[in-house]
Amino acid sequence: MKSLKEQILEGAAPDLAAVEKALSENLNPHLDLVRTVAEHLLFAGGKRMRPLLTILSARMCGREGVEVTRLSTVFEYLHAATLLHDDVVDDSAVRRGKPAAHTVHGAAVTVLVGDFLLARTCSIATETGMLPVIQTITDVTGVMSEGEILQLMGKSNVDLSEDQYIDTIERKTAVLLAASCKVGGLFAGASPERAQALWDFGRALGIAFQMADDLLDYTGDPAATGKAVGTDLREGKLTLPLIIALKNAATGERAFMERVIRAQGFTNDEFSRIVSIISRSGGISHTMSEARGHVDRALAILDTFPPSPPRDLLAKLAEYALARKS
Amino acid sequence: MKSLKEQILEGAAPDLAAVEKALSENLNPHLDLVRTVAEHLLFAGGKRMRPLLTILSARMCGREGVEVTRLSTVFEYLHAATLLHDDVVDDSAVRRGKPAAHTVHGAAVTVLVGDFLLARTCSIATETGMLPVIQTITDVTGVMSEGEILQLMGKSNVDLSEDQYIDTIERKTAVLLAASCKVGGLFAGASPERAQALWDFGRALGIAFQMADDLLDYTGDPAATGKAVGTDLREGKLTLPLIIALKNAATGERAFMERVIRAQGFTNDEFSRIVSIISRSGGISHTMSEARGHVDRALAILDTFPPSPPRDLLAKLAEYALARKS
Numbered sequence: 001m002k003s004l005k006e007q008i009l010e011g012a013a014p015d016l017a018a019v020e021k022a023l024s025e026n027l028n029p030h031l032d033l034v035r036t037v038a039e040h041l042l043f044a045g046g047k048r049m050r051p052l053l054t055i056l057s058a059r060m061c062g063r064e065g066v067e068v069t070r071l072s073t074v075f076e077y078l079h080a081a082t083l084l085h086d087d088v089v090d091d092s093a094v095r096r097g098k099p100a101a102h103t104v105h106g107a108a109v110t111v112l113v114g115d116f117l118l119a120r121t122c123s124i125a126t127e128t129g130m131l132p133v134i135q136t137i138t139d140v141t142g143v144m145s146e147g148e149i150l151q152l153m154g155k156s157n158v159d160l161s162e163d164q165y166i167d168t169i170e171r172k173t174a175v176l177l178a179a180s181c182k183v184g185g186l187f188a189g190a191s192p193e194r195a196q197a198l199w200d201f202g203r204a205l206g207i208a209f210q211m212a213d214d215l216l217d218y219t220g221d222p223a224a225t226g227k228a229v230g231t232d233l234r235e236g237k238l239t240l241p242l243i244i245a246l247k248n249a250a251t252g253e254r255a256f257m258e259r260v261i262r263a264q265g266f267t268n269d270e271f272s273r274i275v276s277i278i279s280r281s282g283g284i285s286h287t288m289s290e291a292r293g294h295v296d297r298a299l300a301i302l303d304t305f306p307p308s309p310p311r312d313l314l315a316k317l318a319e320y321a322l323a324r325k326s
Numbered sequence: 327m328k329s330l331k332e333q334i335l336e337g338a339a340p341d342l343a344a345v346e347k348a349l350s351e352n353l354n355p356h357l358d359l360v361r362t363v364a365e366h367l368l369f370a371g372g373k374r375m376r377p378l379l380t381i382l383s384a385r386m387c388g389r390e391g392v393e394v395t396r397l398s399t400v401f402e403y404l405h406a407a408t409l410l411h412d413d414v415v416d417d418s419a420v421r422r423g424k425p426a427a428h429t430v431h432g433a434a435v436t437v438l439v440g441d442f443l444l445a446r447t448c449s450i451a452t453e454t455g456m457l458p459v460i461q462t463i464t465d466v467t468g469v470m471s472e473g474e475i476l477q478l479m480g481k482s483n484v485d486l487s488e489d490q491y492i493d494t495i496e497r498k499t500a501v502l503l504a505a506s507c508k509v510g511g512l513f514a515g516a517s518p519e520r521a522q523a524l525w526d527f528g529r530a531l532g533i534a535f536q537m538a539d540d541l542l543d544y545t546g547d548p549a550a551t552g553k554a555v556g557t558d559l560r561e562g563k564l565t566l567p568l569i570i571a572l573k574n575a576a577t578g579e580r581a582f583m584e585r586v587i588r589a590q591g592f593t594n595d596e597f598s599r600i601v602s603i604i605s606r607s608g609g610i611s612h613t614m615s616e617a618r619g620h621v622d623r624a625l626a627i628l629d630t631f632p633p634s635p636p637r638d639l640l641a642k643l644a645e646y647a648l649a650r651k652s
Contacts, residue, residue: 033475085441088414089434108415111437112474115411118441119468122448126464129457138452142445148438149359 004320011313012052018069019051019076026073026120037105037113038080049317050075050180053205056317057184057198059310071187074124074137075180077117082144082176084114089152090235132186132195140179147171156236158246158258165240166207169214174206181205197301201314204298208321211291214239215284216325218275224325230271236264240290241283245274248281288322295321330642330649337639338378344395345377345402352399352446363431363439364406375643376401376506379531382643383510383524385636397513400450400463401506403443408470408502410440415478416561458512458521466505473497482562484572484584491566492533495540500532507531523627527640530624534647537617540565541610542651544601550651556597562590566616567609571600574607614648621647 002010009016027035051072058068088107101110118141125137151168154160181202185195216225217232218241232239238246238261246254257274260266266274278284298318305311328336335342353361377398384394414433427436444467451463477494480486507528511521542551543558544567558565564572564587572580583600586592592600604610624644631637 033479085437088437107433108478109475111411111414112471112478115444116468116471116475118444119464119471122464123468126457126461131452131455131457134460135452138445138448142442142449145438145442145445149435149442152434152438153359 004316004323008313008316008320011309011316012056015052015055015069016048018066019048019055019072022066022069022073023051023076026070026077026124033109034113034116037084037101037109038117048076049209050079050176053177053180053202053314053317054184054187056310056314057181057202058188059184060305060308060314061185061188061190061194061198063188068184068187071124071128071133071183072180074121074183075176077124078121078137078141078144079176081114081117081121082148084110084117086148088114089148128187130186133183136179136183136186140175143171143175147175151237154238156261156264157238158261160238160243162240162243165238165243169207169210170203173210173213174203177206177209178202194305197304201298201301201318204294204301205318205321208291208294208298208318211240211287211294212321212324215241215287215291218242218278219284221325230266233261233266233271233274234264236261240287241278242274244283244286245278245281248283249277253277291322295319330646334639334642334646337635337642338382341378341381341395342374344392345374345381345398348392348395348399349377349402352396352403352450359435360439360442363410363427363435364443374402375535376405376502379503379506379528379640379643380510380513382636382640383507383528384514385510386631386634386640387511387514387516387520387524389514394510394513397450397454397459397509398506400447400509401502403450404447404463404467404470405502407440407443407447408474410436410443412474414440415474454513456512459509462505462509462512466501469497469501473501477563480564482587482590483564484587486564486569488566488569491564491569495533495536496529499536499539500529503532503535504528520631523630527624527627527644530620530627531644531647534617534620534624534644537566537613537620538647538650541567541613541617544568544604545610547651556592559587559592559597559600560590562587566613567604568600570609570612571604571607574609575603579603617648621645 027038051069054072054075055064055068058064058072084101087101088110101113105113121137121141125134128134147168147170151172154164154168178199179202181198182195185198190198214232217227217229217239220227220229222228233242242257242261246257249257257277260270260274295318299315302311302315302318353364377395380398380401381390381394384390384398410427413427414436427439431439447463447467451460454460473494473496477498480490480494504525505528507524508521511524516524540558543553543555543565546553546555548554559568568583568587572583575583583603586596586600621644625641628637628641628644
């Protein structure tokens with residue numbers, strides 16, 4: 001029996017190939033530097049989950065074709081722009097298993113290419129001439145930007161609550177997936193109710209994905225994820241597993257964790273001890289069960305749409321949020 | 327007799343006060359960090375030339391009021407976002423006579439607040455629900471972003487031509503002023519021909535302004551401009567005065583200038599010698615006469631509009647491009 005990942009990749013293969021082509025075509029060929037920097041990131045083996053969500057949502061609502069594919073690239077560009085600026089902001093060394101763009105090209109170029117991708121996003125969105133599409137994309141750009149700032153302000157805050165965490169990942173990840181789905185529906189002429197359902201589906205999927213991602217930062221296999229474990233902790237970013245551990249741990253263990261969070265650096269032994277505290281305090285199981293709840297919600301929303309091949313693939317993507325190892 | 331600057335400030339006083347209020351109101355009050363960083367730049371005494379162009383253009387075409395003022399802030403935010411990212415990109419120490427934002431708040435915050443202002447720009451533009459307005463703002467965002475990248479790629483290129491220079495300042499400055507004027511007209515319901523005339527007026531004004539700015543970098547009084555002289559040269563940015571000097575200077579002088587450009591640093595004596603070469607080779611007079619030509623073109627375009635107080639003020643702004651000392 002094929003794995004979930006294999007089933008998704010097989011079902012989405014023609015769409016993914018079309019997305020790759022459109023991603024490349026939409027970059028201005030006269031700007032070699034943009035191509036070099038953007039390709040470093042854009043063509044470094046991302047999952048193209050966001051464009052795929054747009055294409056599948058549009059198809060589920062009755063529209064497909066090159067215009068949909070072109071529009072879908074907006075969400076990969078917006079995502080890539082965020083990653084580029086994030087790398088500068090976090091001063092990360094590695095992204096998608098490769099050296100981060102700013103370590104290769106310098107912060108200046110990385111900032112400017114991020115800006116260029118943001119501008120492409122607005123420009124492709126405007127081309128549609130559809131105000132609700134433009135509005136949706138504009139809104140999430142604003143919400144994401146505020147989220148980045150909130151996250152920076154919340155760094156190393158050991159009293160970050162679960163609600164604040166949800167707000168952060170909603171802005172950081174979930175609204176972009178929500179918009180990817182909603183815009184696909186809007187572009188296909190879906191009713192406002194259907195468009196809202198697609199937004200809710202993408203939002204739930206996004207929260208589940210980010211929770212799984214945050215778990216992998218403690219429990220993942222660097223060979224599979226292409227990321228070192230402990231990156232969030234090292235950057236002082238509090239995610240749900242650690243928030244739960246801080247809440248439930250004994251006084252001495254909490255003091256130890258707070259020290260490591262503030263130091264933004266740790267030995268292998270210290271990291272192992274933190275993973276062990278997180279596990280014992282229910283940080284891992286709670287995060288898993290929360291993520292499962294969001295996937296179930298996403299699946300329930302999908303059930304309000306008539307059965308179709310794109311609906312089946314969207315359901316597999318939702319399941320994959322939890323099953324993935326990278 | 328009042329100076330040109332005094333006449334402009336007097337004529338524009340009510341509009342400028344309304345712009346200040348709108349600039350402050352449009353920033354999300356919940357994000358203290360944005361306010362702090364943005365205010366550092368936004369409320370550090372900029373000229374508000376861009377919002378003023380929008381307001382005067384709209385009034386010349388028959389519309390004024392709070393919606394116009396709100397929309398006009400888009401161009402100040404876009405300008406401020408560019409300056410914030412520019413400061414990170416150039417690693418400048420000073421902006422508008424104060425320490426640059428990134429030296430106070432760090433590159434991370436500066437990048438993110440620039441992104442936030444870009445997002446506000448898109449959001450306020452989208453609110454109008456007018457596709458030509460959105461399209462104009464989206465287009466210039468893209469052109470400016472490409473321009474930043476081209477400028478970075480052209481750094482320290484001693485063979486930069488006058489045409490390449492014009493292309494750079496068009497993207498860096500002129501299109502934003504052009505859009506500020508055109509959007510004012512579009513929002514007031516101007517015909518496509520009138521909107522195009524406003525674009526052409528703003529473009530000519532912007533080129534003249536940037537040429538005057540580039541001259542001040544060699545001939546300005548730091549006490550008046552709030553900027554050290556020689557900043558462009560230090561950053562390896564070739565502007566028209568230097569391009570003309572490189573073209574016309576004798577072999578030995580050209581070799582000397584090339585050495586300084588590549589070194590991106592110089593003594594006071596070296597800088598004085600370069601200013602002297604620029605002056606003798608016609609770099610200053612040529613730049614002045616080119617700028618004058620663009621102002622005359624701008625004034626000729628204004629003459630195609632019926633006489634009105636906003637038209638008079640726009641004409642004064644055009645003259646001021648050359649008269650200003652800062």
